[in-house]
Amino acid sequence: MINLLKLFLSAFRRNEHDVINLYDSLSGLMQITTGGNMLNFGYWDDKTQNPLQAQYTLSKMIxxxxSLQTARRLVDVGSGYSAPALQWKSQYSFLKMLCININLQQLKIAAALKSNSQRIDHGVGLVSLKGLRNNNVFHINGTSTMLPIRSNSVDRVIAFESAQHFKPLIQFIHESNRVLERSGLIVLAMPVITSASNLLSIPLFLKLGILSVTWASEHYELEYVKSIIKTHGFEIKDIQYIGSNVYGTLASYYIENREKLKNMIVREYPKFLETILYKSLLEMKAASHHGLIDYILLKAEKYDSVNFSNQRAIDTSNTHYQYSGDA
Ligand SMILES: C[S@@+](CC[C@H](N)C(=O)[O-])C[C@H]1O[C@@H](n2cnc3c(N)ncnc32)[C@H](O)[C@@H]1O
Incomplete structure (x- = not known):
């Protein structure tokens, strides 16, 4: 039985213990509605039939x-049940992967999943997990702000729908720069608040409504994310804005299948939690439609240290950090 008072406090306070508690209490909701072990919104297009397919499409896109085909050592920070890592491993078998997660429970389940040889159909082709027992996937309990990794030792850092929890985000970017080799890539897939949300002088929490509570993470602004990447030794190589293929379509799927999903959820959770979930999805759809929120895929390359010093000298003269007051 979940402790509701603790849950609501966690959603407001959102320190690292709260984030662990939130996932321990609510990951099941995601697993019930998707039938799988990924903990992300997924990417929806005309061909997508269900959340699991959307999640595997997004993972594949990331x-x-x-460019994992040219990578050798990857750190996946905020790795959930390592379902994305296992998918990447099935495609890029030569990769050594370090899955860092603050949630020990999730890591234990991930390790158990990893050792199960199986073949699973995610609707995007049959993914072979056979032979993953000694497969260079390592599970490490740690936090994004103090990565337990040697400096200059990896060539990719990925935070797949997890950086919205990292606090302070700037410390994670700093750590990513430390552990990456020269020319290594950091890739963030995350929900962000857009500049459109600043157009009206209504406080963000009113504009987001119930979503400001149920979106139980920091609400980082796009411009803030970009600015700290640029001023911490990275050059942004690409940003894709995929919010329209994430939020509205996911909400529409839930609305269409609500009765079936609700019946599954209320077997394990109080009924009013389903109502909150439903209302949050409606708010999320509206916020995305009005351009208040987006979902970005951001890729940036680590400067070599000489160029970084020069670039930093230029940047510090005209940099302003932006940080949403609600975050
Ligand atoms: C939305 S889930 C995404 C999981 C996974 N990337 C996926 O797509 O299935 C966010 C993950 O970030 C982890 N997390 C949150 N804060 C963290 C932190 N400060 N350091 C490391 N992991 C963190 C959570 O435990 C959770 O596994």
């Missing part, structure tokens, strides 16, 4: 966006 692997391609991060």
């Amino acid at each position: 692997g391609e966006f991060a």
Whole structure:
């Protein structure tokens, strides 16, 4: 039985213990509605039939966006049940992967999943997990702000729908720069608040409504994310804005299948939690439609240290950090 008072406090306070508690209490909701072990919104297009397919499509997109075919050592920070890592491993078998997660429970489940040889159909082709027992996927309990990794030792850092929890985000960017080799890539896939949300002088929490509570993470502004990347030794190589293929379509799927999903959820959770979930999805759809929120795929390359010093000298003269007051 979940402790509701603790849950609501966690959603407001959002320190690292709260984030662990939120996932321990609510990951099941995601697993019930998707039938799988990924903990992300997924990417929806005309061909997508269900959340699991959307999640595997997004994971595959991120692997391609991060050019994993040329990578050797990857750190996946905020790795959930390592379902994305296992998918990347099935495509890029030569990769050594370090899955860092603050949530020990999730890591234990991930390790158990990893050791199960199986073949699973995610609707995007049959993914073979056979032979993943000694497969260079390592599970490490740690935090994004103090990565337990040697300096200059990896060539990719990915934070797949997890950086919205990292606090302070700037410390994670700093750590990513430390652990990456020269020319290594950092890839973020994350929800952000857009500049459109600043157009009206209504406080953000009123504009987001119930979503400001149920979106139980920091609400980082796009411009803030870009600015700290640029001033911490990275050059932004690409940003894709995919919010229209994430939020509205996911909400529409839930609305269409609500009765079936609700019946599954209320077997394990109080009924009013389903109502909150439903209302949040409606708010999310509206916020995306009005351009208040977006979902970005951002890729940036680590400068070599000489160029970084020069670039930093230029940047510090005209940099302003932006940080949403609600975050
Ligand atoms: C939305 S889930 C995404 C999980 C996974 N990337 C996926 O797509 O299935 C966010 C993950 O970030 C982890 N997380 C949150 N804050 C963290 C932190 N400060 N350091 C490391 N992991 C963190 C959570 O435990 C959770 O596994």
